[in-house]
Amino acid sequence: MSLRPTVDFLLHDWLKVESLQSRDRFADHSRETFDAVLGTCERIAREKYAPFNRLVDTQEPHFDGEKVIxxxxxxxxxxxxxxxxxLSAAQDYEVGGMQLPYTVEAAANAFFAMASVSIGSGMLTSxxxxxxxxxxxxxxxxxFAANEFNGRFSGTMCLSEPQAGSSLSDVTTRATPDGEGFEADALGARYRLKGNKMWISSGEHELSENIIHLVLAKIPDANGQLVPGVKGISLFIVxxxxxxxxxxxxxERNDVALAGLNHKCGWRGTTNTLLNFGEGKYPVRGEAGGGLDGAGSGGGLDGTGSGAIGYLVGKPGEGLRCMFHMMNEARIGVGMAATMxxxxxxxxxxxxxxxxxxxxxxGAGGKDASQPQVRIIEHADIKRMLLAQKAYSEGALALALYSARLVDEQHTGTAEDADVARLLLEVLTPIVKSFPSEWCLEANSLAIQIHGGYGYTRDFPVEQYWRDNRLNMIHEGTHGIQAMDLLGRKVLMENGRGLQLLAERMLATAAKAEANWGPEAAALRDALQQIGQATRQAWxxxxPAQALANAVPYxxxxxxxxxxWIWLDVAASLGKDNAPAAQGRQAACRYFFRYELPKIGAWLNVVSSRDPTCADLPEEAF
Amino acid sequence: MSLRPTVDFLLHDWLKVESLQSRDRFADHSRETFDAVLGTCERIAREKYAPFNRLVDTQEPHFDGEKVIxxxxxxxxxxxxxxxxxLSAAQDYEVGGMQLPYTVEAAANAFFAMASVSIGSGMLTSxxxxxxxxxxxxxxxxxFAANEFNGRFSGTMCLSEPQAGSSLSDVTTRATPDGEGFEADALGARYRLKGNKMWISSGEHELSENIIHLVLAKIPDANGQLVPGVKGISLFIVxxxxxxxxxxxxxERNDVALAGLNHKCGWRGTTNTLLNFGEGKYPVRGEAGGGLDGAGSGGGLDGTGSGAIGYLVGKPGEGLRCMFHMMNEARIGVGMAATMxxxxxxxxxxxxxxxxxxxxxxGAGGKDASQPQVRIIEHADIKRMLLAQKAYSEGALALALYSARLVDEQHTGTAEDADVARLLLEVLTPIVKSFPSEWCLEANSLAIQIHGGYGYTRDFPVEQYWRDNRLNMIHEGTHGIQAMDLLGRKVLMENGRGLQLLAERMLATAAKAEANWGPEAAALRDALQQIGQATRQAWxxxxPAQALANAVPYxxxxxxxxxxWIWLDVAASLGKDNAPAAQGRQAACRYFFRYELPKIGAWLNVVSSRDPTCADLPEEAF
Known part of the structure; x- marks a missing residue:
């Protein structure tokens, strides 16, 4: 059982990625170059990742007082x-990149996520x-970037703080301009940062020569106050x-100190840290870092900490906008991790x-105990649990690659196509992230169930997959955040044009599928209508508080x-193919329409009626 | 937040357990004696269990070569x-018991399950x-029994074998009569057992002076062959x-040897073992054990093992029937563990x-970042996740206590009432076990989600609850086994009378609820009709293979x-009460009818249509 044929089918037979060759940026690419990349990643994942997935779960990172081991x-x-x-697969040739389509890059990275999600690929760094x-x-x-692409440096993103997880407007990390003399620092306007950042993946380790933190912090106003809300947030390289x-x-070391390692339920191979910025553990003069003569305000060596040195990226106050660039990639990455x-x-x-x-x-007369036992794949309920896993996971993979293809369209399509792709991505990103976080976790639970008691032991890999996967509904925006983003913003933006565009694609699929998949095409149209109606009735x-009270069921x-929709599109693309792999995909499509899609009625009911049962319950009644 | 008021409400206000006083067996009991038992258990659980729940997760049992530490x-x-x-709460006064109603015993044990399910109470022993x-x-x-009741000895149940988990007909542990001379052994007909038993909880430890294994094994026929199927299974004390x-x-030690400890995803405080019976690690003569003169065949000291000594319980071939007595209690116990x-x-x-x-x-104008943050219980989605947990867990607790009350009725009611209770229990036991295994696991996932990233760390208790709970869909009969039991046996037995009796109780609740809960009463009647129809159409x-292919959705x-139904019955019992606790229960009832019950349509569709998508898919298509 290899992932490769599934990836090849999705990339080539379904998404036709070779057609990207017609774009200037990808003109040198072909099926052969794509195959070479996938083959290399498949091999590295098999040799360097998969054999060590349990090991990194057992030998968690630990801090010896100086270094994280x-x-x-x-x-x-x-x-x-x-x-x-x-690391630089998507970058220009001139900076050493491959100019690889993002679709192929995402597919290639899938092999690492499947082999060992917690050893991790270079997603944060790239x-x-x-x-x-x-x-x-x-x-x-x-x-910075060039040395991240070549692997000398690695990267993090530092958003959350202990008192501000999902609520970025409450960030209190403070960035003070580092005196007049440093304004012209060649690496960027120089600031001193003080604050704590929580949940920072790969925040401290010895894997690379240096770690480049991208940090959200607020620049105080003239009175030394932090501006409330997200508008005051700026972005810094630290x-x-x-x-x-x-x-x-x-x-010289910058004043970024490990305050603690988080001990997690799963995903234990990845170091996850609480970092202190500028608290004085590593007091820094910073003159040698391209600064001037040390006369600036930041050169304190008094041990109380003058702040960690940070270089502004973009303009003050635009930190969140810059960071969102990375967060959207990160959300697709989380969805892909959950999927794999x-x-x-x-x-x-x-x-x-x-x-x-x-x-x-x-049998008709019960079970005949004189016959030998059969393999459990011969039982209907085992097949149900296998087909459910296939439908969730391959469906999510197809969606992720479809979305990656939209990223390529956004970057290399005509202006009109790029704009359509952008809007579709806005609407689909919450789903790319949330669907696998929830349903591929359920798939992992079914994988345990198939193994019976053995699945619950650490002698088999499935309990670890399940533990690892539980993180994905939390990080890079919780399920609740994704839901508010979808119902509160994405389906409304630009007068609902994103939702409209998505509906058009769904209807096009239904039309294409009509001949061989009549009932499913009808069911999809009906589901779409229900979604549209619930969206209108919610609002x-x-x-807003009423409309969004049931955002998660939405x-x-x-x-x-x-x-x-994705499964129907895949199934329709198969035509009359009846090879085993095609039969499997057709069955997954049927499974999804018969066992899964009918669930939407229950979810949408409470959205349409703006059911207040939960929101109205007073605290003391719990 | 204490469990006690909820338990008191369910026992007294809802189930009226004090009415059991009218039964001779319980005549000495009263609200005061019940309160004393609950109070003692609550205190022991608080002092001796809860503080150590994380410790037993971290310090797993280990084998030092001789003993399990x-x-x-x-x-x-x-x-x-x-x-x-x-341990002997339910037993007669004359054997040192309390003659406590099972309903109260189950409620009292709930405190231990909540405080630390994996330290465990004495469920297996009693x-x-x-x-x-x-x-x-x-x-x-x-x-044996008396010394288990007083805690000197502890007990296990040994059913599964490495090659026979859910399939007991494939048990190959062999029990050979231990020579003529031992037939009259006062402790029971004496056999020698050889075989391996897997997943044995508390199979080896030093907590008690002795461990009493109840073992399923087959007695070979005249030709030395094991009879296929479950009919050849007998039960032994080893x-x-x-x-x-x-x-x-x-x-003298019996030849029961620890072959290995299972290392589990959760529930790590409980030793779980693979045991070898009679493989010669502890060769046993057994003369002193009430036997005769050592002339029997079992006295081998050759180190190859003549078998572990076991005493037959009940008649040969009736082992499974005897064991089922314990398995039903165990299934209710598993449901209660999942619930707690x-x-x-x-x-x-x-x-x-x-x-x-x-x-x-x-707010209407978005979020005002200049205001202080609010506690997260003020967010609608957090309330939704809390109310879902309450609805699943308290609903499951109510059902478990309702079922426990049926056990009391079965044991002390009139012949007619006892028979009704027996049949209702037959139908409800798969639900008492399966519903909390699935939905209180989901509740634990929501508890993690509410904690955000903190919930995913081992600094908070919720990730452990979630890991612990994952076992419950597996042990004492998997979800699939419960489903086959329900659709394949329980709703059919005695011409469907159990289902009919349950339907009558549901309709009685609907009638009682009509005045204040009209829509819910109607929804329950409708659900019941859907269940009845799906049951008929499935068959x-x-x-059988077709009817049962979708037993799990059923x-x-x-x-x-x-x-x-349980929630509606609870809500109806509240009348117009609008104290906070009553408001909470009313909201949980509304939640369940609005957010949960509508899901049944999707599940029953595939049952009614006997959807063959999964069962028919050939192996090579996966």
Whole structure:
């Protein structure tokens, strides 16, 4: 059981990615170059990731007082990933990139997520560097991004704080201009940062020569006050170790200190940290970092901490806008991680089901105990649990790659196509992130169930997939945040044009599928109508709090409708193919329409009626 | 937030357990004696269990080559539990019991399950002893059961084998009569057992002086062959250490050897073992164990193992029938464990939600960031996640206590009432076990979600509840087994009379609720009709394999209908009460009818149509 044929089918037969060759940017690419990238990633994932997935779960990162110690396997995997060139896969040739379509890059990264999501690929590092390529100065690109692309440096994103998780407007990390003399610092306007950042993945380790933190912080106003809300937020590059304008380490450490490691339920191979910025553990003069003569205000060596040195990215107050560039990629990445955990569990339980003898078929006269046991894949309920996993996971993978294809369209399509792609992505991103977070977690639970008691032991991989996957509904915007984003913003924006565009695509699929998939096409049209009606009724004359009270059920119904559409589109593309793989996809489509899509009615009921049962309940009644 | 008021409400206001005083068996009991038992259990759970729940998760049992080492806290909790008298709570006064109604016993044990499910109460031990009180000889009761009730010995149930998990007909543990001379052994007909038993909870430890294994094994026929199927299965008492007829240890160890500890995803405080019976690690002569002169065939000391000594319980071939007595109690116990994990997560997340500030309400003009953050319980989606947990967990608790009340009715009601109670229990047991296994697990996931990133760390208790709870869909009969039991046996037995009786009770509730809960009463009647129709259509002219292909969706729909009924009955019992607690229960009822019950349509569709999508898919298409 290999992921590769599924990926190949989705990329080539369904999405026709080779057609991207007609774009200038991708003119040098072909099926052969795509295959080479996928083959390399598949091999590295098989050799350097998969064998160590349980090991990194067991040997959690620990802090020896000076350094965070990770298993050798993580170092080896990091090195192999960096050497593959994937960190800069999407970048221009001139900065050493491959100009690979994002669709292919996302597909290639899927192999790592499936092999060991918690060893991790370079998603944060390349996302960090990609952001700098868009919003950074030339020197920031050269010093920071380029060294992230080549793997010398790694990257983080620092948004949350202990008192401000989902609520970024409450960020209190403070960035003070570092005296007059530093305004012209070649690496960017220089600030001193003080504050605490929570949940920072890969915030401290020895995998790379340096760690480049992208940090959201607020610049105080003239009275030294922080502006409330998200408008006051700016974005800063805060390297763990100071560098000069050539990207060389100056030998001085920046004042970014590990305050603690988070001990998680799963995803234990990835270091997750609480970081203190500028609290004085590593007091920093910072003169050598391209600064002037040390006469600035920031050169304190008094041990109380004058702040960690940070370089402004973009304009003051535009931090969140810049960061969103990275957050959208991160959300697609989270969805892909959840998806690939789902696939991993599917393959593991499929393998188990094909080999484990247990029980007998129920015949007309009951079970005949004198017959040998059958393999459990012969039981209907095991098949149901396998097909559910396939429908959730492959459906989510198809959606993720479809969305990646929209990213390529946004970047290389005609202006009109790019705009359509942008809007579709706005509407689909919450689903790409939330559907697999919820349903591929459910898939992992089914994978455990197929294994019976064995699935609940650490001798089999599925319990770890399930634990790892539970994070995905939380990080990079919780389920609730995705739901508010969808119902409160995305389906309304530009007068509902995003939703309209999505509806058009769904109707086009229904029309295409009509001949062979009549009942499913009708069911999709009906679901779409229900979504439209619930959207209108949720907002009809309502206060936002009322409209959004049932945003999560709305998100769930929307997600199921989107995946039904994706499956119907896949199934319609198969024509009359009846090879086993095609039969499997047709069955997954049927499964989704018969077992899953009918659930949307229950979810949408409470949206349409703006059911106040939960919102109105007084606190003391719980 | 205390469980006690909820338990008191359910026991007294709703179930009116004091009315049991009118039964001879319970004549000495009163609200005061019930309160004393609940108070004692609440206190022991608070002092000896709750503080150590994380500790037993971290310090897993380990085998030092001779002994299984458990934390001191587990020893202390075991001792306190035994001293409470709860092990024999339901037994007659004359054997030292309290003659406590099972309803109150179950409620009292709930406190332990909530405080630390994996330290565990004495469920297996008292279940084991209760079985012997029904099926054992006088001496077996005296030697084994009595010493389990007083805590000197503990008990296990040994059903599964590595090659036979859910499929008991494939048990291959072999029990050979131990020579002519031992037939008259006072402790029961003596056999030698050889075989392996898997997933044995508390199979090896030093908590008690001895461990009494109840083991399913097959007695070979005249040709030395094992009879296929469940009919050949007999039940044996196999003590870890041999005892004399006074219950004293003879000093000789029986040949029951620990082959391995299972390392689980959760529920780590409970030792779970693979046991080898009679493989020669502890070769046993067994003369002192009440046997004759050692001339029997079993006295081998050759180290190859002549088998572990076991004493037959009941008649040969009736082992499964005897064991089912214990399995039904065990299934209710599993449901209660799942339920109390759900409650534990609910209380933990309610506490967190009341104290964690984060974000602001969505006003007409958006969020006003200049205002202080509010506590997250003020957000509608947090309330939704709290109310869902309450509806699942308290609903499941109410059902479990309702079922426990049926057990009391079965044991002390009139012949007619007892028979009705028996049949209702047959139908409800799969739900009592399966509903909380699935939905209180979902509740735990919501408890994590409310905590955000903190919920995913081991610094908060909720991730452990979620891991612990995942076992409950697996042990004591998987979800699939419960579903086959329900649709394949329970709703059909005695010409569907059990289902009919349940329907009558539901309709009685609907009638009672009509005045204040009209729409809900109608929805319950409608759900009941859908269940009846789906049951008929599933079986109409179908082969069993077809009828049962969608047994799990049937189980899910049935479970949701049962919990809706329970909530409506609870709500109807409240009258016009509008105290906060009553408001909370009314809201949970509304929540369940509006958000949950509508889901049954999607589940029942595939049952009614006998949807073959999963069952018909050939293996190679996955």
């Amino acid at each position: 990770l298993p050798q396997a993580t170092h080896d995997a990091y090195k192999a990933y960096a050497e593959s060139g994937m 996302g960090n560097a990609n952001l700098l390529m868009v919003h950074g100065t030339d020197l920031q690109k050269q010093v 390297p763990k170790k100071l560098v000069d304008t050539h990207g060389q380490l100056t030998g 955990l789902g696939m991993a569990g599917y393959y593991a339980s499929l393998d188990y089901a094909k080999n484990r003898p247990q029980g007998r078929p129920t 009809a004359g309502a206060e 998100l769930q119904a929307f997600g199921h409708t989107v995946i039904a | 458990l934390p001191q806290a587990t020893h202390d909790a075991y001792k306190a539990y035994a001293e409470s008298g709860m 279940g084991n002893a209760n079985l012997l009180m029904v099926h054992g000889t006088d001496l077996q009761k005296q030697v 003590p870890k250490k041999l005892v004399d007829t006074h219950g004293q240890l003879t000093g 994990l759900g409650m534990a997560g609910y209380y933990a997340s309610l506490d967190y939600a009341k104290n964690r500030p984060q974000g602001r309400p969505t 109409a002219g179908a082969e 189980l899910q729909a049935f479970g949701h209908t049962v919990i809706a």
